[in-house]
Amino acid sequence: MTRYYHILNYGCQMNESDAEHYAGQLLDLGYTYTPDYHEADVIIINTCCVRESAEKKILGKIGEMKQVKRNHPGSVLCVTGCMAQEWGREMLKKYPQVDLLLGTAHVNSFSSILQNYLSSHDRQGLFDDLTVMPQEFEGSFVRKSSFAAWVPIMYGCNNFCTYCIVPYVRGRERSREPEAICREIRRAVSLGYREFTLLGQNVNSYGKDRGEKEAFARLLELVDAIPGVERIRYMTSHPRDMSEEVVRTIAQSRHVCRHFHIPVQSGSSRIMKAMNRGYDREKYLDLVRTIRKYVPDAVLSTDLIVGFPGETEEDFEDTLSLVREVCFDDAFTFIYSRRSGTPAAKMPDQVPDDVKKERLDRLMEVQNACSLERNKRLVGRTLPVMVEGPSRSNPEVMSGRTDGNNLVLWPKGETEPAPGSIVPVRIERAQTWLLKGRVE
Numbered sequence: 001m002t003r004y005y006h007i008l009n010y011g012c013q014m015n016e017s018d019a020e021h022y023a024g025q026l027l028d029l030g031y032t033y034t035p036d037y038h039e040a041d042v043i044i045i046n047t048c049c050v051r052e053s054a055e056k057k058i059l060g061k062i063g064e065m066k067q068v069k070r071n072h073p074g075s076v077l078c079v080t081g082c083m084a085q086e087w088g089r090e091m092l093k094k095y096p097q098v099d100l101l102l103g104t105a106h107v108n109s110f111s112s113i114l115q116n117y118l119s120s121h122d123r124q125g126l127f128d129d130l131t132v133m134p135q136e137f138e139g140s141f142v143r144k145s146s147f148a149a150w151v152p153i154m155y156g157c158n159n160f161c162t163y164c165i166v167p168y169v170r171g172r173e174r175s176r177e178p179e180a181i182c183r184e185i186r187r188a189v190s191l192g193y194r195e196f197t198l199l200g201q202n203v204n205s206y207g208k209d210r211g212e213k214e215a216f217a218r219l220l221e222l223v224d225a226i227p228g229v230e231r232i233r234y235m236t237s238h239p240r241d242m243s244e245e246v247v248r249t250i251a252q253s254r255h256v257c258r259h260f261h262i263p264v265q266s267g268s269s270r271i272m273k274a275m276n277r278g279y280d281r282e283k284y285l286d287l288v289r290t291i292r293k294y295v296p297d298a299v300l301s302t303d304l305i306v307g308f309p310g311e312t313e314e315d316f317e318d319t320l321s322l323v324r325e326v327c328f329d330d331a332f333t334f335i336y337s338r339r340s341g342t343p344a345a346k347m348p349d350q351v352p353d354d355v356k357k358e359r360l361d362r363l364m365e366v367q368n369a370c371s372l373e374r375n376k377r378l379v380g381r382t383l384p385v386m387v388e389g390p391s392r393s394n395p396e397v398m399s400g401r402t403d404g405n406n407l408v409l410w411p412k413g414e415t416e417p418a419p420g421s422i423v424p425v426r427i428e429r430a431q432t433w434l435l436k437g438r439v440e
């Protein structure tokens, strides 16, 4: 009899990567994916707790699973990821429908934990130790994409930005060995993968836990030299730790994308300090200048938080002026969310919700104008675009990404190019979120 699994995934790229590791282990145990979790024998909810909105949505799903499990006796509900880590055993107490809890350091031990549960029926959690290095993954990979692969290069974060829960749920920085990373990439190349995104909460401190300097630059060089690797991306850079050496290495590389995602969070030096970001406005702008010196055509994107405790109208205007000054190609904008256990949650002068919302709207308006302006500069140019496939809304239109990660749409010709191949597209129109063109 076929046994089915389903994974509900929330959160960042690290979680998407973890979900692929869970899927691979289930495949190796003989399970088959089903798109309908009502018929799944194993359901994984891979959770995120970075903002309250994510947590609320996930608690709703866990609640719904009570009935889903009642209709499908014998099914196993596993809660994994950052919320499992944050809640610990409390989750098992509060939600009897949860059978297994797995913290973030144990992602690659899932298979043995599930097998234990199936023979013992002991509801249990494994999440105490955030200092262990996750086992190297030896199983099958079940990747969503047929050409782009996530590759974790390090786990955890040492930064303790005062608003952020991640260091508490992902533990301290632990870097994988460069050989293990390259082996994984070579294996994926042999399966047809062309684009690799190196993942870590702060990739610029890769190797520092082993006392190595500039290890991230050296890793980029190693991956750049692997035959068959077409594009290399990485997430996320911390502006404090992004060295000139890394920027130079990227500029000289053949395959590292000229896209720099450098989360600034705020434009006010006072707020950056209260956030414990380790740089101020001037240092950040210096980094932007360094990037543009080595890579004049660099695509820049960022993350921004509005309404951090104590943020005044003047601080917020500093954010607007920084966004205008840098003119980012893209930005992820967030309303500050109070996360209990983090220092900012206890800070005075929490900003009222309506003020936060109003600031977010104003910020998005400024950013959208920048995105459009930046996209317009590409009109008339022919860019290499990696094909993703037919667009979801119109199968007659193809979609893909530039080196700078801009989304591009173009009419499908007589032959449909294969996902992962690179085609030259002449850009004819620019919108805020995308570019439209024609294959040359």
Ligand code: SAH
Binding pocket: 012, 050, 051, 163, 164, 165, 166, 200, 201, 202, 236, 237, 238, 263, 265, 303, 304, 305, 334, 335, 336, 337, 338, 339
């Ligand atoms: N390690 C990465 C990603 C962290 S989470 C980094 O440092 O950039 C991704 C983004 O979520 C952060 O950059 C930040 O902008 C946002 N974020 C984190 N905690 C938040 C909070 N409590 N409220 C609102 N946004 C938050």
Ligand code: SF4
Binding pocket: 157, 158, 159, 160, 161, 164, 165, 166, 167, 201, 202, 238
């Ligand atoms: Fe959170 Fe800061 Fe670490 Fe990013 S660098 S994960 S924002 S603590």
Ligand code: F3S
Binding pocket: 010, 011, 012, 013, 014, 015, 047, 048, 049, 050, 081, 082, 165, 166, 169, 170
């Ligand atoms: Fe969320 Fe955990 Fe990522 S809290 S953003 S899934 S590291």
